[in-house]
Amino acid sequence: MMPISLSRRRAAVAVFVLLLGTGAAAAAPQPVTIRIDNFTFTPAELSVPAGTTVTWVNGDDIPHTVVAVDKSFRSKALDTGDSYSQTLSTPGTVAYFCGLHPHMTGRITVTP
Amino acid sequence: MNDGEQSGGIGRRGALHCMVWAGTGVLWGLSGGVPRSLGLVGEAMAAPTSGFTFLQISDSHVGFDKPANPNALGTLQEAVARIGTLPQKPDFLIHTGDISHLSKPKEFDDADQVIGGARLPVHYVPGEHDLLDDGTGQAYRDRYGRGSQGAGWYSFDSGGVHFIGLVNVVDLKAGGLGNLGHDQLEWLEDDLRGKSGSTPIVVFAHIPLWTVYQDWGWGTEDGAQALSYLKRFGSVTVLNGHIHQLMQKVEGDVVFHTAMSTAFPQPAPGSAPSPGPMTVPPDRLRSLLGTTRVTVQQGTKPLAITDSPLSAS
Numbered sequence: 455m456m457p458i459s460l461s462r463r464r465a466a467v468a469v470f471v472l473l474l475g476t477g478a479a480a481a482a483p484q485p486v487t488i489r490i491d492n493f494t495f496t497p498a499e500l501s502v503p504a505g506t507t508v509t510w511v512n513g514d515d516i517p518h519t520v521v522a523v524d525k526s527f528r529s530k531a532l533d534t535g536d537s538y539s540q541t542l543s544t545p546g547t548v549a550y551f552c553g554l555h556p557h558m559t560g561r562i563t564v565t566p
Numbered sequence: 567m568n569d570g571e572q573s574g575g576i577g578r579r580g581a582l583h584c585m586v587w588a589g590t591g592v593l594w595g596l597s598g599g600v601p602r603s604l605g606l607v608g609e610a611m612a613a614p615t616s617g618f619t620f621l622q623i624s625d626s627h628v629g630f631d632k633p634a635n636p637n638a639l640g641t642l643q644e645a646v647a648r649i650g651t652l653p654q655k656p657d658f659l660i661h662t663g664d665i666s667h668l669s670k671p672k673e674f675d676d677a678d679q680v681i682g683g684a685r686l687p688v689h690y691v692p693g694e695h696d697l698l699d700d701g702t703g704q705a706y707r708d709r710y711g712r713g714s715q716g717a718g719w720y721s722f723d724s725g726g727v728h729f730i731g732l733v734n735v736v737d738l739k740a741g742g743l744g745n746l747g748h749d750q751l752e753w754l755e756d757d758l759r760g761k762s763g764s765t766p767i768v769v770f771a772h773i774p775l776w777t778v779y780q781d782w783g784w785g786t787e788d789g790a791q792a793l794s795y796l797k798r799f800g801s802v803t804v805l806n807g808h809i810h811q812l813m814q815k816v817e818g819d820v821v822f823h824t825a826m827s828t829a830f831p832q833p834a835p836g837s838a839p840s841p842g843p844m845t846v847p848p849d850r851l852r853s854l855l856g857t858t859r860v861t862v863q864q865g866t867k868p869l870a871i872t873d874s875p876l877s878a879s
Contacts, residue, residue, distance in 0.1 A: 492840035493782070515632040515843045517668060517698065523740045531668055531698040534632065551740035554694045557783035559740050 485539075487511060488560065490518050490532070493552075495560035502542065504564050509539040519553040528553070618725040621649060621656040621686075622770070622858040624807030625827035627695065628677040629667035634843035635851060638667070638829035642680050644876050645828040645857050649684045656859065657724065659686050662807035662825060663693025663735070663772030665710075674709055692718055693772040693808060694735040703736065719750050721757050725862050728761060730754065732771035734786045744773030744786035744808075751788060755795050766801040766862065766869065774806040776815060776822050779835035784809050793820065803860070803869050809841070811854070812873055823871055826856040852877035 483506040489496045491513040502508065510520045512532040520529040520538050529538035531554070542548060545566045552558035623645060630638040649656065659681070666673035681688060690710040697703035707718055714720040717733040732754070734744035746754075761767075769775065775792060777785030786792075796802045802820040810832035815822040830843040831854035838844065846854060856875040 493842065494840070514840070515634065517695070521740075530700075533668060549740065553738060554698075555783055556738040556740055556742045557781065 482507070485509060489513060490552075490558075493518075493555055493558055495550075495552075495558060498560045499562075501563040501565060504543055504545050504566055505541065506564070507539055507541045508562065509537050511535070511537045516554075518555065518558065520550055521553040523549040523551065618657045619654055619859055619861045620658050620660060620724075621652075622660045622662060622805050622807075622825050622860065623681070623828060624662040624825040624858075625664040625693065625810055625829055626661070626677055626681075627664050627667045627827065627829035628680075629670060629673035630829050630843075632830075632843060634830035634845045635855075639676055639680065641852070641855050641876060642677070642828045643683075644852075645855070646680055646684050648874065648876065649686070649857070652859070656686060659684060659688045660729075660731075660770050660805065661688055661690045662770050662805060663691050664695040664807065664827075664829075665690065665693070667695055667829075669696055669698035669705060671705070674705070678709075689722070689729070689731055689770075690718075691731045691733055691771055692735060694738075697735060715753055716749055719753065727766045727768055727862055730757065730767065730769045732769060732775075732792070734771050734773045734775070734789070739787070742787050743777070743780070743783050744771075744775075744789070746786060746788050746792055751791055751795075754792055758795050758799075761799075763798045764800055766803070767796060767799050768803045768805065768860070768869075769796070770805040772806065773808045774813070774822070774824055775804050776817075778809060778813055778824070782835060782841040784835065784841070796820065801869065803871075805858070805860075814871075821869070821871075823858070825858040826854065826873065826875065828855050828857070828876075831855065 483503045485507045486500065486502055486509070488508060488510045490510060493514065510529070510532070512518050512534060515534055517531040517533050519531055522528065527540050532538055542562060542564045545564050548562045548564060550560050626642045627638045628642060635641060661681070665677045692703065692706045696706045699705040703717060707714070711718045717736040719731055719733050721728060721730045723729070732746060732750065734746050736745065737747055738745050773786055774784055775786045775789035779785070800819055804820060804822045806824045807827070809824050810827035810830065811824065811834065812826060813824040831846060832841050833844045853875045856873060859872045859874065861870040
């Protein structure tokens, strides 16, 4: 490995800090939580900007799963208190359901 | 009686609930395709039984430890111990699924150890709780699926009865109910081909094959198609689990029956915000858990179904 000169290292740090700055300006959207209680996703429908991380939390005494209808994601079985997160980066509609109790359905609209 | 019952008399379901709460069971027979009630268990026990019997056990949910029953393994042990005290030893057990709660190897190990204590052959079908491993059911099939097809369906003959174990908990569709799928339906049609219409048929699967309550997903999307293949048979008995309570229905020559769980009860359809585990006072729990015994009488062919709560004397 060639040692990086001090000036180059400084420049690299400067660029990194700059990148961090832009990142902060275009901050990731607020994360969103969807509760699973009484065999129901709440809210069952919602709209979020692209890049939002959605977390499902199971409050039931029975395990549930979160499965995208288009099979783009699938959680493991979520026991009581377990959660599952998914970052939705592509605008469009995400329809999902519980793979164990398929009458449980939900929909997220991802806006650009 | 619970509030969900219709007013203007006790319905079949209502009557069953009351009797179960009183710690009794119901025995009824099917003779020549015409079901007839044989009264309460005490009475019916006096009736001579011949032929062979088998026992249905369901929804043991080993690993479940929530308030509705902190010791699901313990109540399974009680259920198995009761099998040992039956005056006539059943020929085998049928387990209609949800053996485990989360498909963990230890849950299956514990269940096998306890159920093995009955020292009887066991015929399993999976519930949705048995297919939660990373291989979506590979663990179940490796353990219980020997000689089965597809996701674990199979048939066998015993005591002059043709038994069919179906799997309706795989590949469930959003917004839908239980699902058998094209391949299994084709297999079923083929399996029944050439069978005489006088052969008694017992079909068992986890989720009810008939729609008990659509809003809670208690039914099977393509169950009607499976039943259409069974229309020409004079005696069809459908045994299911999943809903953790007794439910019976007779439609033509077909008798539908769901078993109690050995782990925890669930509410009557629509009587609670969700079908989740129902917590009852501890002294009532064992009246809502139990097993189902089926007696096949040789010659006259009545299948007598007896439900025995754990708390029954």
